[in-house]
Amino acid sequence: MQLSILLFLQRIHAPFLDMAAEAASFTGEIILPLILLCLIHWCISKKKSFAIAVPLLSAQYISQVLKAIIRYPRPFQVHPDLIEPGRLSTATGYSFPSGHSTLSGVFYSSLAVAGWKRWLTALCLIPIVLVPLSRLYLGVHWPADVAAGTAIGLAAGLILTPLLLRLYDRRRPFLVFTFIYAIISLAASAVMAAMLCLGRADPVAFSDLLANSSISSGVMLGFYLDRKTLMYIAEEGSLPRKMLRGLLGIAGLIAIVLVLSSAGLPKPIETFIAYSAAGLWITYLYPLIAVGTGLMAKESTKI
Secondary structure: OHHHHHHHHHHOOOHHHHHHHHHHHHOOOOHHHHHHHHHHHHHOOHHHHHHHHHHHHHHHHHHHHHHHHHOOOOHHHHOOOOOOOOOHHHOOOOOOOOHHHHHHHHHHHHHHHHHOOHHHHHHHHHHHHHHHHHHHHOOOOOHHHHHHHHHHHHHHHHHHHHHHHHHHOOHHHHHHHHHHHHHHHHHHHHHHHHHHHOOOOOHHHHHHHHHHHHHHHHHHHHHHHHHHHHOEEOOOOOHHHHHHHHHHHHHHHHHHHHHHOOOOOOHHHHHHHHHHHHHHHHHHHHHHHHHHHOOOEEHHHOO
């Protein structure tokens, strides 16, 4: 049955549908959600960014751990004579569950819940539906993969986001939660990086998990440090000022990842360092610099 669905989609391939599937698949990749999350965190609401980021990171954890355990091959690997894959560079890791479907399900459902706008909810439904379909059309996932990934993402987004919006307003539980999450992620990242360097772990199973765990450690540590010592105001400033700090922050993020990812160290170590630093840059280091240069204001200095 699963193969029949994929074969049907292979038969209806057309240039226009190819481009549409590529575009839809892109909205389920980390780049677009990460940029949107950065802009929300720096320019709109730290509370909302927290309530979106944690389900996103947690759902990715679940999806990637399942991939590492089950290790099911992708359709084009099982049937190379029947399935011609598209956007192959994004088909990293094993097949079950679909990481793209997980990410689109959790990010866009969390965004809809945190935003509480009808138009935003309607807009978010589009990638939640189209990303799984695009992964089937491109031949890089089985129907069971995208169904499981979407279910994991929606469950995390719809259940965790309201809870995290309430948690943000409780300072001590927030600090305990973010600190523990950061320490566990940091320890897991260090262990995985060491195992990959020593050849004791499967790179296909653990490389994406290492990246997610590493950025999780930086993001959560940054949330902790901001609440503990900084407390900048994301909502403060005119639109041009917000646009400027958003552009500068993203430029700095790109620079950090590019420089640290090409430091000449073993690849797992570079991933560990670069992604941890990127997460910390988003939630603490860049706001700290922006406050010092007047691009952001601290809570105590709000006019």
